[in-house]
Amino acid sequence: MTCEHRDYQTVLAVPHDMPVIGFDSHTPATLRLWRAECPSGFDLHSFNKGDFVCMLRQKELAESISKVLYPQDNHMTGRMLRLRQFYFLASATMQCIVREHKKRFGDVRTLPEKVVLQINDLHPALAIPELIRILIDEEGLGWDDAYAMAGRVFNYTNHTVMQEALAAWPEHIFRSMLPRVYAIVAEISERFNGRLWQAFSQDREKIDQLTIIAHDEVRMANLCVAVCHRVNGVSQLHGRILKTRTFRDFYVMFPGKFTAITNGITQRRWLAAANPDLCKLINDHIGDKFLRDYSELERLKPLADKPRFLADFAEVKRRNKLRLAEQVAKQQGIVLDPDSVFDVQAKRLHEYKRQLLKVLHILFLYNGFTGDAGFALPRPVTFLFAAKASPAYWRAKSIIRLINAVAALVASHPRTRDAIRVAFLENYNVSLAERLIPAADISEQISTAGYEASGTGNMKFMLNGAVTLGTMDGANVEIFERVGQDNIFIFGAGAGEINRMETANSYRPKDLFDQNEDIRDAVSRLVDGTLPGVAADQFQDLYHSLLFGDYDRADRYFLLYDFDAYRAAFENVLAAYTDEPAWTKKGVLNTAGAGFFSADRTIEEYNRQIWGLRPV
Ligand SMILES: *Cc1c(COP(=O)(O)O)cnc(C)c1O
Numbered sequence: 227m228t229c230e231h232r233d234y235q236t237v238l239a240v241p242h243d244m245p246v247i248g249f250d251s252h253t254p255a256t257l258r259l260w261r262a263e264c265p266s267g268f269d270l271h272s273f274n275k276g277d278f279v280c281m282l283r284q285k286e287l288a289e290s291i292s293k294v295l296y297p298q299d300n301h302m303t304g305r306m307l308r309l310r311q312f313y314f315l316a317s318a319t320m321q322c323i324v325r326e327h328k329k330r331f332g333d334v335r336t337l338p339e340k341v342v343l344q345i346n347d348l349h350p351a352l353a354i355p356e357l358i359r360i361l362i363d364e365e366g367l368g369w370d371d372a373y374a375m376a377g378r379v380f381n382y383t384n385h386t387v388m389q390e391a392l393a394a395w396p397e398h399i400f401r402s403m404l405p406r407v408y409a410i411v412a413e414i415s416e417r418f419n420g421r422l423w424q425a426f427s428q429d430r431e432k433i434d435q436l437t438i439i440a441h442d443e444v445r446m447a448n449l450c451v452a453v454c455h456r457v458n459g460v461s462q463l464h465g466r467i468l469k470t471r472t473f474r475d476f477y478v479m480f481p482g483k484f485t486a487i488t489n490g491i492t493q494r495r496w497l498a499a500a501n502p503d504l505c506k507l508i509n510d511h512i513g514d515k516f517l518r519d520y521s522e523l524e525r526l527k528p529l530a531d532k533p534r535f536l537a538d539f540a541e542v543k544r545r546n547k548l549r550l551a552e553q554v555a556k557q558q559g560i561v562l563d564p565d566s567v568f569d570v571q572a573k574r575l576h577e578y579k580r581q582l583l584k585v586l587h588i589l590f591l592y593n594g595f596t597g598d599a600g601f602a603l604p605r606p607v608t609f610l611f612a613a614k615a616s617p618a619y620w621r622a623k624s625i626i627r628l629i630n631a632v633a634a635l636v637a638s639h640p641r642t643r644d645a646i647r648v649a650f651l652e653n654y655n656v657s658l659a660e661r662l663i664p665a666a667d668i669s670e671q672i673s674t675a676g677y678e679a680s681g682t683g684n685m686k687f688m689l690n691g692a693v694t695l696g697t698m699d700g701a702n703v704e705i706f707e708r709v710g711q712d713n714i715f716i717f718g719a720g721a722g723e724i725n726r727m728e729t730a731n732s733y734r735p736k737d738l739f740d741q742n743e744d745i746r747d748a749v750s751r752l753v754d755g756t757l758p759g760v761a762a763d764q765f766q767d768l769y770h771s772l773l774f775g776d777y778d779r780a781d782r783y784f785l786l787y788d789f790d791a792y793r794a795a796f797e798n799v800l801a802a803y804t805d806e807p808a809w810t811k812k813g814v815l816n817t818a819g820a821g822f823f824s825a826d827r828t829i830e831e832y833n834r835q836i837w838g839l840r841p842v
Contacts, residue, residue: 229363229406237288238263239318249494249517260318262291298616299574300391302348306399313404316353324360334365338378342837345382345454348393351446354380354453355410363406369413373453381836382450382457383487385679387464387472388578394443411449415439418452425479436475451476451483456836459486460680461701463721467676471725485835488701489680490828493520493820496686500660503542504690504817511535520824523817530814533807540810543667543691550665560649566606567803570692571670572654572662575613575622578677582625582768583785584609584670587792588632588648589748595641597747604804608647612654612662621767626650628765631757638758659683664690667809668799671696672792674783676721678702685823691813695799697788701823708819713812715802717795718788727784735781736773738789745789749773 240261245254264285290307291314327337345351354376361372386392401408415438422433434440438448451457451473459465465486469477477484498505498517508516511529516522529535547564554560562568571584588609594601611629615622633648651658669687671678671694678700688694688705695715696702706714719727727733739746749772751757752765772781781787803809821827833839 238265264288302393304396313352316356320356343379347385348446355407380454382454393446397442400444460489462486463703464679487831490823490825491685492825501664520821523821526818530811536810546664566608567667569668570610570666572612573683575615580672586748589751593747612651634758666692669694673699675699675724688816689820691817693812713815715795715799717791735786738786
């Protein structure tokens with residue numbers, strides 16, 4: 227059988243190669259970016275007829291493909307243009323890889339000996355059926371050979387367990403836009419169903435969940451797990467959750483497929499480039515080998531007992547706080563006090579990351595200061611938020627508005643004004659992160675346990691000597707294992723406890739609200755008219771989501787459940803901060819323990835467990 231395309235539009239993929247130059251390296255790697263263009267001299271027919279409008283429409287459509295970077299984070303929208311964009315990028319890349327391989331090695335059949343591909347989250351998952359399409363339609367291979375080759379070259383890294391982020395395309399859109407690729411996915415699905423019947427012959431419901439195409443959905447996660455050689459999570463906890471929950475039944479079928487490789491960050495950017503003063507201090511004591519060899523950072527440990535080193539380390543932190551304060555004053559006209567504790571939550575705005583828990587805690591402090599003459603904090607604290615919300619994520623936008631309202635509230639009251647300050651830093655991006663993270667004393671990593679696959683912000687803060695206040699989630703668990711309980715502040719429900727409540731649907735946040743005065747007084751501030759400059763019903767939705775919920779689940783991310791533990795943990799952190807040498811020691815031990823979270827270690831593990839490449 228051959229396949230003939232009709233009435234298609236041709237789009238040209240134009241490569242733009244960006245050299246990625248490694249540290250002190252002479253052989254840059256290549257990052258190939260693609261732009262979509264209209265082929266020159268296209269559609270002469272309509273041009274000749276003078277149909278400029280039609281021609282311009284086609285040009286516009288082609289160029290629209292690579293125009294935008296979709297801003298959603300941990301969320302999937304099954305939009306037509308997005309599917310086009312994903313396919314365009316996957317197809318250009320696969321065509322290029324096959325062509326290069328044939329040019330260098332002559333025979334497409336040796337591809338799995340020379341090429342390994344990592345499907346990094348689901349965005350490039352269409353590369354799998356696209357490679358099979360090229361091998362069959364253009365290289366003349368049979369189904370079994372093409373499918374077997376795909377199974378040898380592809381691996382899949384899962385990045386989230388959130389259902390709304392697992393890409394599933396509406397089947398009718400997929401089929402009409404990519405008919406040939408659809409036919410290939412349908413064939414994979416059909417054959418995979420056969421294996422599912424063998425593995426779970428009694429259980430139609432299970433097969434229904436594990437199949438690739440069903441209920442007008444093309445489920446890309448199921449496709450990846452069915453086809454790929456290895457499937458990995460990005461922290462040890464996340465890897466376990468993939469095996470026991472997200473892909474539990476797949477794990478029964480393919481126990482050897484699943485693994486976990488903890489994420490990492492590069493010390494070249496997040497220490498040397500972002501924090502030159504700390505880099506110099508470290509260099510003065512243990513040399514600069516840590517830039518290439520992450521295990522070298524361990525040599526800082528003995529220095530955590532040297533008062534002189536602690537004083538220098540604290541001085542670096544102070545200079546970084548001053549540097550941040552100067553930038554924030556210049557850019558936003560906000561004055562920060564470098565002598566206060568910098569408590570930072572910087573990450574994408576998402577309900578599971580629980581910026582709202584931090585806000586409720588600040589409202590609790592406000593209530594304490596304004597309602598109780600004896601209420602005090604041992605040190606002034608600056609609460610810094612930085613976060614981008616996806617444009618269509620209405621509730622996330624609402625939380626940003628709330629943060630700004632709470633900032634205005636605490637600034638307006640004489641008792642809170644000097645004790646706590648709140649600032650929302652605009653336009654959170656890597657440049658701001660490079661300024662902000664070296665200036666942090668406390669790193670807020672307070673996601674609902676089981677939801678943050680790994681986190682990498684947590685690692686950047688740790689490397690820069692901030693102390694983590696966090697839940698046992700993602701890579702926080704491994705930070706805890708490395709620094710020990712004296713050098714991290716852990717609070718709240720664990721992933722197992724959260725999951726049990728979810729499964730049993732047993733959590734009743736309204737009961738906590740009714741029984742716990744601190745919670746009730748903090749949550750009530752959202753709607754009782756206290757907040758300045760907002761309409762009376764501005765935060766009604768947030769209030770309602772905590773107590774009554776959307777559809778069935780109230781307080782889906784267990785903010786009120788963890789509230790008391792969080793408040794208590796914050797008190798402990800602040801008490802620890804008042805003993806400055808002891809606090810600085812914790813910071814030093816965080817930096818010294820951060821070597822494991824180097825991306826160099828991560829890459830080594832991918833190489834050893836999955837790619838099997840020879841290092842150069
Ligand atoms: C590291 C980083 C993130 C990821 O932060 P998490 O806390 O792991 O979610 C997001 N945005 C920017 C700009 C970063 O530098």
